[in-house]
Amino acid sequence: MESIVLFERQQNIAIITLNNPEKLNAVSVAMRDALYEHILAVQADPTIDGVILKGNGKGFCAGADLKEFGTVPSVIEKRKIRIQHDIWEEFRRCPKPIAAILHGFAVGSGIEMAMICDFRFAAPKTKISLPECALGMLPAAGGTQSLPRLMRHGWAMDFAMKGYYLSAQEAKARQIVTDIFEEEQLFEEVYRFMQRITMYPKVAQQIKRLVTSGLDRSLEQGLAFEQTLVKENYMQHVLANG
Structure with a gap:
């Protein structure tokens, strides 16, 4: 069975790929655990100078796996993993630049994960949302803290509380998205960008x-x-x- 998170490298750039396309790469306990191991490996490897984070299939990430989230054993397991494996803190702590590639949907935990990264590049048809408040939940991956560090306070409050979708163009205007490239050229453009900034x-x-x-x-x-x-x-x- 193929891993839920893939890890490869091209020269000095590590490529981490969310690989659960049947569920639009929804974040599960298994995915969090795998991401944690890979980001630690990146930090420990002196030959890796930068990271690209992307998703397989029709979208980057559709948020948390709500089916798994709704089970009592899963809630207990998630809490234990968050104590032992603080994946989002490790992303923040990583000294090497990280670029997220967004396409399709980047929703909930998906866009929160991307906002922890240093750069976010999107395909033109990408849809971005932080729907937790509209579902009676708090963003659980640092979204309330990442948003006001990227966009104006008023925009951050509005986006986090209303749960609507932003287009890639709107997200760029609000400074969530760094730049937009056609989906067919997206990876090549981001890889070229990472090569340039990691020259030194x-x-x-x-x-x-x-x-x-x-x-x-x-x-x-x-x-x-x-x-x-x-x-x-x-x-x-x-x-x-x-």
Whole structure:
């Protein structure tokens, strides 16, 4: 039986593929567990400089597997896995840039997963929604915190509470989507983008660290941290070149 999450690499880029197309790649316990293992492997491998996350079939991810979610043993199991395997925190913690490729539907946990990534590229017909509030639920994968870090506060509140669908074009205008490419060229364009930004992998990782940590620092603290890394890079360059 083929794995529910596929892992491969092209040169220095890891490619993680959600692989449950019959359920539109709905997030299950098994998928979370597999994603956790793969993201840890990415972090530990010094020859991997970036990650592309995508989905097989007709959509990126249709959200949580509600059939599984509704069973009592599953609820207990999910809680245990979240304690032991905090997959979303590992995505956030990953020092290497991650780009999500969206097509078809990116809904609920699917768009939340993508919003944890550093970049989101979409096919023109992609539909994006965060429907949990309309279902009497809270977004469970950090959506309430990711949204206001990507879009304006008012848009974030409106989108999270009403549960409507955004087109790829609307999502780009609201800064959820980085860019839009035709579906036939989507992977090649994103792969080319990742190759470009990881040309100097250490610099890319340091920029990610600075930008991400800056969200939780004052401007003064952020600038001081930036200068610390600049000085470290300069000293390493001097030592390497005599």
